[in-house]
Amino acid sequence: MGAEKSPSTAEPGRAPEEAAVPADHPGVSELFAVLAYGEISAFYRLAEDARFSPSLRGRVALASMAAAEMSHFETLHTALTERGAEIYAAMEPYRKALDAYHASTTPSTWLEVLVKAYVGDGIAADFYCEIADMLAPEVSTVVREVLAETGHSEFVVQEVREVVERSPLQKDRLMLWGRRLLGEAITQAQYVLAQNEELAELVILASGDLTNIAALFDRMQVEHAERMSVLGLH
Amino acid sequence: MGAEKSPSTAEPGRAPEEAAVPADHPGVSELFAVLAYGEISAFYRLAEDARFSPSLRGRVALASMAAAEMSHFETLHTALTERGAEIYAAMEPYRKALDAYHASTTPSTWLEVLVKAYVGDGIAADFYCEIADMLAPEVSTVVREVLAETGHSEFVVQEVREVVERSPLQKDRLMLWGRRLLGEAITQAQYVLAQNEELAELVILASGDLTNIAALFDRMQVEHAERMSVLGLH
Numbered sequence: 001m002g003a004e005k006s007p008s009t010a011e012p013g014r015a016p017e018e019a020a021v022p023a024d025h026p027g028v029s030e031l032f033a034v035l036a037y038g039e040i041s042a043f044y045r046l047a048e049d050a051r052f053s054p055s056l057r058g059r060v061a062l063a064s065m066a067a068a069e070m071s072h073f074e075t076l077h078t079a080l081t082e083r084g085a086e087i088y089a090a091m092e093p094y095r096k097a098l099d100a101y102h103a104s105t106t107p108s109t110w111l112e113v114l115v116k117a118y119v120g121d122g123i124a125a126d127f128y129c130e131i132a133d134m135l136a137p138e139v140s141t142v143v144r145e146v147l148a149e150t151g152h153s154e155f156v157v158q159e160v161r162e163v164v165e166r167s168p169l170q171k172d173r174l175m176l177w178g179r180r181l182l183g184e185a186i187t188q189a190q191y192v193l194a195q196n197e198e199l200a201e202l203v204i205l206a207s208g209d210l211t212n213i214a215a216l217f218d219r220m221q222v223e224h225a226e227r228m229s230v231l232g233l234h
Numbered sequence: 235m236g237a238e239k240s241p242s243t244a245e246p247g248r249a250p251e252e253a254a255v256p257a258d259h260p261g262v263s264e265l266f267a268v269l270a271y272g273e274i275s276a277f278y279r280l281a282e283d284a285r286f287s288p289s290l291r292g293r294v295a296l297a298s299m300a301a302a303e304m305s306h307f308e309t310l311h312t313a314l315t316e317r318g319a320e321i322y323a324a325m326e327p328y329r330k331a332l333d334a335y336h337a338s339t340t341p342s343t344w345l346e347v348l349v350k351a352y353v354g355d356g357i358a359a360d361f362y363c364e365i366a367d368m369l370a371p372e373v374s375t376v377v378r379e380v381l382a383e384t385g386h387s388e389f390v391v392q393e394v395r396e397v398v399e400r401s402p403l404q405k406d407r408l409m410l411w412g413r414r415l416l417g418e419a420i421t422q423a424q425y426v427l428a429q430n431e432e433l434a435e436l437v438i439l440a441s442g443d444l445t446n447i448a449a450l451f452d453r454m455q456v457e458h459a460e461r462m463s464v465l466g467l468h
Binding site: 044055059064066091092095 | 274278289290291293294297298300304305307308322325326
């Protein structure tokens with residue numbers, strides 16, 4: 001996760017009682033668990049997608065991004081253990097939806113790999129960052145840490161821009177690909193929320209109410225469009 | 235690299251002029267380059283071999299080992315850049331031999347994956363540690379750092395011992411597998427040395443002479459047997 005979104009600075013003036021979701025809400029462990037499985041599945045997806053790389057440099061870039069996911073996984077592992085949760089059992093319910101996201105968005109070219117690594121992780125980061133704002137500080141610190149920039153997105157931006165600037169055909173294809181990534185991500189996010197009551201309650205609490213959840217998904221579309229634009233896809 | 239060998243403590247009393255191989259020997263960049271490609275190829279081998287894992291825990295263990303390789307790669311990247319070498323060009327000559335090692339030792343079971351991760355990395359670590367003793371301190375520091383324990387070998391030891399203690403058939407198979415790993419590693423090491431004069435000179439300087447190289451390979455066999463024994467393979 002987190003090829004894109006910078007963690008916003010903490011709000012030192014905010015008292016813990018202002019958090020919409022208290023640190024002991026049972027949905028917090030569920031949130032950490034879905035994030036943790038997200039890191040593992042992103043690791044293996046990046047490692048597998050590297051087979052499309054035309055160069056050793058590309059393989060190294062993807063391996064570095066994958067390694068950063070594992071460092072985030074360790075943070076979540078520690079956080080879950082501190083909450084008394086067993087990480088492997090906790091992740092189990094989320095395997096199906098996350099594996100389904102990757103299965104439905106398997107890249108078939110190196111450019112699709114790069115756009116997915118950048119845009120797909122960005123969509124997830126947008127969603128979690130929106131929620132993080134309303135969590136108790138000790139929880140939001142963990143969420144922001146695992147969504148931090150991995151520092152390799154510059155490589156993706158350069159590679160993609162260079163191609164789409166000279167090929168309208170590639171540009172059209174990648175714009176459709178980006179739209180598909182967003183659609184599949186939202187489908188699977190809704191599936192995850194429908195599946196776990198505690199997590200759904202956490203998201204509703206964090207958003208305020210159901211109307212706000214709709215507004216949250218709208219903002220994600222805007223942020224997605226901005227990110228596509230950075231890649232020259234607009 | 236380095237699932238096994240602990241870095242020995244530095245020798246603070248040793249003056250730089252005692253090093254058999256000076257820091258500016260041209261073989262040093264070659265040594266860093268072959269180590270760097272070793273990390274990349276180990277990363278992708280571990281990620282690919284994880285498909286044999288019967289559990290999510292096993293997939294996480296292999297991903298963590300793979301991530302540690304990338305941290306070592308970064309150390310070598312920095313060291314090569316400081317020496318004015320371009321890492322991708324520098325690694326290129328070593329791809330063939332290292333890829334050949336992995337192609338000739340592709341595991342076909344989860345236990346073979348674990349034994350290869352433990353024993354294969356151990357063989358490489360033994361070889362490089364022997365050489366590191368004779369390098370200039372600023373060079374041997376880098377070599378020892380990238381061969382450091384990755385902290386996940388305990389998982390391998392437990393998994394393998396548990397099986398071989400109750401299955402003589404598995405034990406016999408894995409003993410043959412271990413022997414094959416050693417044979418292929420030595421074959422490819424000799425191929426690498428025959429291919430690059432500067433690296434070969436570095437190894438000869440570090441060993442003293444050709445007789446000592448033979449003694450070095452003998453010691454590696456002893457260390458290999460000890461490592462197999464830790465896995466219950468003796």
